Amino acid sequence: MTVFEDSTSSYKSTMELLINHIEPSDFANYQCVAKNEIGKTTGKFQLEELDKNLARPPTFDLETTPGIKFGPGPPDKVELNDLCPPAPICQTTCPDTQKYSQSCKSGLYSVFELLSYKSLDVRPLLSPTVYPGLHNRDLNCLVYAVGKPVYHKSVNSTYGSWMRDPGPSQIEFGHDTIWTTNETDAKHLLEYSNKTTFRLSILSRKYELMYEFMGSAHVVFNGSFFYNKKDEPVVVRYELISRLSTEKTLPYAAINNSTGLYSEKHNYMDFAVDDNGLWVIYGLANSNNTVVVKMDAKDLEIQYAWNISVSHRKAGEMFIVCGVLYVVQSNTETTTNIRFALDLFTNKRVEVDIPFTNPFRRTTMIGYNHKNKELYTWDKGNQLTYPIRYHDQGLANQTNKEEQGTADSAYYNQTGFEVD
Structure with missing residues (x-):
């Protein structure tokens, strides 16, 4: 299995399954699994020989059949204003710094903390x-x-x-x-x-x-x-x-x-x-x-x-x-x-x-x-x-x-x- 990032989007990655030295006994059903904290999606597929001269031609035509999708798709696109609502009115007093402590633990700060x-x-x-x-x-x-x-x-x-x-x-x-x-x-x-x-x-x-x-x-x-x-x-x-x-x-x-x-x-x-x-x-x-x-x-x-x-x-x-x-x-x-x-x-x-x-x-x-x-x-x-x-x-x-x-x-x- 090979995994690499999609060059067009940092939010996507592609998995490729490479099967070497295929024998007739390898023509069977397979599945790939993608899992994260939200859930798991299983994609099932059949490996068969692409030879139109066979007595039973393949069921999948690379030239005419579109790709098959498994699992739920991404959410619908929303307007920019929905993603970025107007900024709230600033407080007159200092905010609680503890609330933002985790977001600050990056860069040089985290290294300095690591070294006390x-x-x-x-x-x-x-x-x-x-x-x-x-x-x-x-x-x-x-x-x-x-x-x-x-x-x-x-x-x-x-x-x-x-x-x-x-x-x-x-x-x-x-x-x-x-x-x-x-x-x-x-x-x-x-x-x-x-x-x-x-x-x-x-x-x-x-x-x-x-x-x-x-x-x-x-x-x-x-x-x-x-x-x-x-x-x-x-x-x-x-x-x-x-x-x-x-x-x-x-x-x-x-x-x-x-x-x-x-x-x-x-x-x-x-x-x-x-x-x-x-x-x-x-x-x-x-x-x-x-x-x-x-x-x-x-x-x-x-x-x-x-x-x-x-x-x-x-x-x-x-x-x-x-x-x-x-x-x-x-x-x-x-x-x-x-x-x-x-x-x-x-x-x-x-x-x-x-x-x-x-x-x-x-x-x-x-x-x-x-x-x-x-x-x-x-x-x-x-x-x-x-x-x-x-x-x-x-x-x-x-x-x-x-x-x-x-x-x-x-x-x-x-x-x-x-x-x-």
Whole structure:
């Protein structure tokens, strides 16, 4: 599935379903689903061969049959005066500023608030000599756009996670394997063998964990499930094949009301994976600061740790791409922005202004999958993906592949959910 904006209107987007290598068995009925906070529309269609010489000619003629519309249409156009009524008479006294506080949280104001109205301060969490240090960056890129969200599935659960392993493919697991967790069952990790079984909720495996997890910001990476041990500042690596667990206590991490991450305060640790490996984001104990830890995914050794003067409770969510920390301003506003980014390899702030949407106004999990170049999110029980676009900073005189018009350009907009 490919999604792109309509060039004639910023309020429209177009979805294209591309079916490759069609066999006779593929001629069947299909459906596409569009969903938002208002409702859901399903479009059903039949795939058939366009050959007039067949014994039963096709029922659809591209030259004479107009397009088919599904769902309610847009509202009728109204007069400009109805849209913009006369301005009300100004009050003689000052209005209540609290009423307009949310609309003011944009631009520089939101960044200053994120930094507690102070200069950005980035320093090692402990003495630099404590850490072995970072490896060279595998990919130097900067995100400049987040695409339209694509709907995949919905469950009746505000908190949860869904994950795919961006690491090298394991023999035991196909590249389409999906794992999920449920907020009501912290003892088990659920596995679905492919996209179809995931959509139909047909389990292939159910793992019983040695320790319960907490939160919903976990990851699956290189055949292991990484999560926050319940009620402890501990990272657990659970190997899916051997089903053995390894633990690591994080420095200056605490599990209490003051360290709940982001404005949601549901998670205490936010795990992230990019081309450089495993990261953990958490709140610094007895402080408003944010800690980012880079870990070795095999032995959980801490390679480096940052103490960043970013008030995580003022943020909606965070994620990491190419070693750059991105802060989503709100997880509950339908339209929000990413206006703060920090390059963890250079300790320098990066200027960004990227629109982001929460279509169901309750995003409680954002994870980046560098294999698919997508963000995976959980928004009020809806599992969504967002294609991202980035510039390769390592190629000074060359634009990214999308702008060059190579065959890879469509890959950035694919959902990963093909028609089986």
